[in-house]
Amino acid sequence: MQKIIGTGLSGLVGSRIKELLSDRFEFVDFSLDSGVNILDKENLATAFEKNKDAVTILHLAAFTDTNAAWEQKGDKSDICYQLNVEGTRNILNLAQKYNQQLIYISTDFVFDGTKITPYIETDTPNPIEWYGETKYLGEKVILDSGYQNYNISRITYPYRAKFEPKVDIIRKVLTKLQNNEPVKMFSDQICTYTFVDDIAQSLGYFIENKSTGIYHLVGSSSHSPYEMCLEIAKVFNLNKDLISQSSLEEFIKSQPEGSRPWQKKLITSNQKAKDLGLNFKTLAEGLEKIKNQLNYGK
Numbered sequence: 001m002q003k004i005i006g007t008g009l010s011g012l013v014g015s016r017i018k019e020l021l022s023d024r025f026e027f028v029d030f031s032l033d034s035g036v037n038i039l040d041k042e043n044l045a046t047a048f049e050k051n052k053d054a055v056t057i058l059h060l061a062a063f064t065d066t067n068a069a070w071e072q073k074g075d076k077s078d079i080c081y082q083l084n085v086e087g088t089r090n091i092l093n094l095a096q097k098y099n100q101q102l103i104y105i106s107t108d109f110v111f112d113g114t115k116i117t118p119y120i121e122t123d124t125p126n127p128i129e130w131y132g133e134t135k136y137l138g139e140k141v142i143l144d145s146g147y148q149n150y151n152i153s154r155i156t157y158p159y160r161a162k163f164e165p166k167v168d169i170i171r172k173v174l175t176k177l178q179n180n181e182p183v184k185m186f187s188d189q190i191c192t193y194t195f196v197d198d199i200a201q202s203l204g205y206f207i208e209n210k211s212t213g214i215y216h217l218v219g220s221s222s223h224s225p226y227e228m229c230l231e232i233a234k235v236f237n238l239n240k241d242l243i244s245q246s247s248l249e250e251f252i253k254s255q256p257e258g259s260r261p262w263q264k265k266l267i268t269s270n271q272k273a274k275d276l277g278l279n280f281k282t283l284a285e286g287l288e289k290i291k292n293q294l295n296y297g298k
């Protein structure tokens with residue numbers, strides 16, 4: 001079986017990738033729990049040397065709390081920059097040394113959210129908050145190095161049926177509606193929600209086909225958070241009267257100066273990945289899958 005080094009395999013996205021692809025690849029988990037800290041160059045170099053027969057390194061480890069990241073804005077010594085930029089640099093250097101395919105998982109937060117038409121892979125990023133900026137700087141570390149055996153896969157709002165350690169936005173809303181609690185969400189923001197299983201299958205394809213370049217692995221429909229709630233109520237047959245609208249515009253106005261900026265419209269095109277034959281569900285289709293995986297209502 002092809003050996004894959006993975007970072008961040010204990011996280012929301014990584015753990016599902018491992019779950020779904022373990023019958024095709026042997027994953028070697030580089031995590032703090034398994035004794036590998038990607039910020040410790042010596043420790044990381046030893047771990048790579050032991051696994052130099054791996055063909056691919058799938059790099060998901062990151063500082064992902066966007067609000068906490070904003071508190072660190074501009075501070076290169078803090079954990080967000082260190083992990084997302086310097087951690088990525090450490091990984092890149094060793095992937096280059098052993099000529100391994102480097103798949104770096106990035107985000108649509110590299111964009112500013114002002115484009116009217118969907119963002120495509122050749123659009124120039126312009127991050128507006130610190131998490132997105134550090135993820136983009138991670139992309140730049142790879143692109144500026146000139147290393148050719150890279151793949152940057154940008155994902156957006158990943159959701160899955162189950163994962164106790166971290167609750168995604170879809171499960172947060174689902175739980176509230178199931179508990180008959182009210183939900184108020186922005187109707188003037190647009191996001192692209194992505195079923196994690198589609199991300200996992202696409203990455204399996206990239207590993208097997210040694211695909212390089214930048215790709216958007218994202219859902220096939222985009223919605224306001226308010227519409228997303230209504231879709232959940234519809235698919236799971238829950239009370240839509242619990243859902244009400246609020247405004248991102250108004251929310252931003254109510255925030256003190258210097259607060260974290262928000263992207264207003266993040267529609268990301270998955271056409272390039274679809275042209276390879278990869279499939280991405282719409283939100284309604286993804287929710288149906290989750291409903292089945294949860295045996296909901298059966």
Ligand SMILES: NC(=O)c1ccc[n+]([C@@H]2O[C@H](COP(=O)([O-])OP(=O)(O)OC[C@H]3O[C@@H](n4cnc5c(N)ncnc54)[C@H](OP(=O)(O)O)[C@@H]3O)[C@@H](O)[C@H]2O)c1
Nearest residue numbers: 008009010011012013031032037038060061062064107155
């Ligand atoms: N979740 C989203 O909404 C979203 C959206 C777009 C893009 N992404 C990207 O997708 C990737 C995965 O996100 P996620 O939400 O699955 O992440 P997550 O659940 O927050 O998990 C983060 C992972 O990073 C690992 N990690 C942290 N510090 C480390 C270190 N020093 N050395 C080694 N590993 C370390 C953690 O391992 P431990 O468990 O050992 O701490 C954990 O596995 C990230 O690159 C993120 O930027 C996520």
